[in-house]
């Protein structure tokens with residue numbers, strides 16, 4: 001298959017499309033990013049990288065980091081993790097508080113904010129230097145030690161994190177947060193502030209397409225069974241209250257972030273990352289979803 005020709009076609013179609021979305025502004029620093037950025041990187045297990053646009057420029061990965069945090073936590077502890085966070089789609093926005101109240105502080109899944117905050121709490125209890133260890137984990141899976149956080153984004157989100165603090169307080173009242181609220185919030189915001197390019201994200205996600213092994217050196221990062229589970233959670237919960245729509249249109253497990261990035265996985269075949277900052281009302285990249293839908297349609301390669 002001529003993947004580059006398919007990507008070129010998607011780029012041409014995108015040039016004709018006007019986005020109706022808006023760049024996230026509740027983290028003020030994110031609002032400074034140009035809405036016209038667009039990058040796409042496709043990383044095939046058998047034939048390497050294909051790309052176009054701003055695919056090598058780093059952007060704020062935001063909630064895509066939730067996949068790395070869950071992976072790290074699952075590599076360190078057993079299934080007891082899932083006593084503190086469930087694996088059901090929420091059908092609610094990523095930062096919603098309502099379900100938590102009547103479900104007694106157990107978040108629906110690890111990819112909504114409440115669930116990711118519980119994973120942050122677990123990592124803080126398990127790791128010596130949570131921030132350093134988290135970055136090291138990303139360095140390992142990408143073979144790239146230059147990946148870091150964007151400090152402006154970090155401090156910007158810290159100033160406007162009242163809702164995440166509310167989620168933490170509510171969960172703490174139910175006994176599902178063990179560490180100090182400020183410490184958990186700080187680590188969660190840190191992981192969201194990591195910056196990576198489309199190419200780096202596709203590389204990091206390759207382990208989910210390759211049974212838990214890195215492609216570069218075959219290192220087993222996570223067992224195939226655990227990778228299967230993470231892919232399942234990405235499929236059912238990776239896009240909040242748009243997980244069904246993403247599955248319907250694109251047909252791949254994946255994860256989005258309010259920085260405008262989406263990374264998706266076709267186990268055994270490829271990983272793909274798109275970046276376009278304007279978000280649809282559900283907080284997912286509008287043109288990113290369009291590009292991924294075109295990719296699985298033009299290649300005929302989705303998991304369904």
Ligand SMILES: NC(=O)CC[C@H](N)C(=O)O
Nearest residue numbers: 062063094113192257258
């Ligand atoms: N959906 C997202 O990417 C949200 C991440 C963001 N840091 C928040 O907690 O609001």
